[in-house]
Amino acid sequence: MNSRGDRKALRVALVLSELRPGGMERLVVHLATELHNRKIPVQVICLQGLGELAYLLAEKNVPVLSLESHGSKDFSAILRLRKELKKFQPSVINMHDYASLPYVSLGNLLSGRSPLLFTAHGLLYEGFASLQKRNRFFSFFLKGLSAVSEKVSVRHREYLDWKKPIQVIANGVPEVxxxxxxxxxxxxxLDCTDSTHLFLAVGNPRPEKGFEDLLAAASKLRDKGLDFLVAIAGTLTENDYCRNLQQQLVDLKLEQHCRFLGFRDDTAALYSAADSFVLSSRSEGLPMVILEAMTAGLPVVATAVGGIPDAVGDHVLLVDAEKPDDLADAMQRIAEDEIMRKDLAEKGKFFVKQNFGVERMVDQYLEWYKAVLSAEC
Structure with missing residues (x-):
């Protein structure tokens, strides 16, 4: 292997649209931070703006920059990307969303042709069918593909018609x-008394998060007389889905039992305040928020979607997606059964610490990077 594949020569560019408050973005933050801690040169490049989570990298002195490309077919962004890649000279470029794929593919052709890698995070819930031909075309520029779970791997293999091996690297989180x-x-x-059971949900409201099912479940819990509050942390935007959620909250008269908190940068404080964590998603890869909640010592109720059952199924209370009655029953069980809560919390925290730590995840990314570089020699 030539010097480019040597650890000392490894230089990693991580590319995504923006460091928004989402699971994929938090993974990039964790990956970049740990690479930086290991003295491996790393550069995070945001195609659009920096995003709300960029400060987490700035605090650690991890280099992050924005190309400020906010329009479609922004050819000048390709030239700006070319300039940054030539300056940093990465030995590998690891993309984390499809929006970046055309720009990075073309910018890399103009700058030095480093191996391009793509990490698949989700199950492509909606909006990707119309982009399939474009993404399949640009996937020919990729030297490697990874996925956060086996189910995500299967979905993206079909979507891209990918014929080569896919490296499955499960998400990793630091202990909260x-x-x-x-x-x-x-x-x-939140005006939450000691006797009130506080359920925490974290995620930007989108159809795949199933928050309408969570509100329906909360309505059923209220009718059963449970003393509880559901706090939902995530950025509310001006779209029909978010407006419908807020109207559903009013229609169900849940104002005293559910609260949309908007974007929060104090997730550790939210995990501290909660009594349990609930995830109502209809589609997921391997959600960071479940792993974070478990490291914080919270018992978890989650829908059995994506990579969740295979990854942590024995350590959380699973229910079928899109079934508010089942979700409500599980939430009631976990609120009323203290022994179950403690058992899930203790075993879940130990399991995630042993199997989903950041160091383990970064070790696997480094092995993947080096294997690709060795194949290039």
Whole structure:
């Protein structure tokens, strides 16, 4: 192997649209931070704006830049990307969303032709069918494909008509530090008494997150007389789905039992305040938020979608997706059964720490990068 494949020569460019408050974006933050900690040169490139999570990299002095490309077919962005790639001279370029694929493919052709890698994060819930021909075309420029779970691997193999092996690298998360002080602060903010069971949900409201099912389940819990509050943290945008959710909240008269918190940058405090975590998604890859909640010592109720059953199925309470009655029953069980809560919390925290740590994940990414570089020699 030539020097380009040597660890000391490894230089990694991580590319995505924007560091928004989402699971894929948090993975990029964790990956970049750990590479930086290991003294491996890393550059995070955002095709659009920096996004709300960019400050997490800035705090660690991890280089991150934005191309500020906000329109379609922005050919000048390809030239700006070419300039940045020539300056950084990555030995590998790891993309994390399809929006970046055409720009990086063309910018890389003009700058030095480093091996292009793509990491698939989700199950392509909606909006990707019309882009399939484009993405299949640009996938010919890829030297490698990875996925966060086996089910995600199968979905993207079919979507891209990918014939080569796919490297499955499960998400990894750092342990979430919780504290009694943070717990009190957030619960006071939410007017949540000690006897009220606080369910936490985290995710940007989109159809695949199934928050309408969570609201329907909350309505059923209220009718059963349970003392609870559901707090949903995630950026609300001006679209029909978010407007419909807020109208559903009013129509079901759930204002005293459910709260949309919007974007929060104090997730550790939210995990500290919660009594359990709930995920109502209709489609997922391997959600970071479940792993984070488990490291924070929270018992989890989740829908059995995507890579969740295979990854953590024995350590969370699983229900079928799009079935609010089942979700409500599971939430009631976990709220009322203290022994179950403690058992799930303790075993889940240990399991995630052993199997889904950031260091393990980064080790596997590095092995993948080096294998691709060795094949290039």
């Amino acid at each position: 530090a919780v504290s009694a002080e943070k717990r009190k602060f957030v619960r006071d903010e």
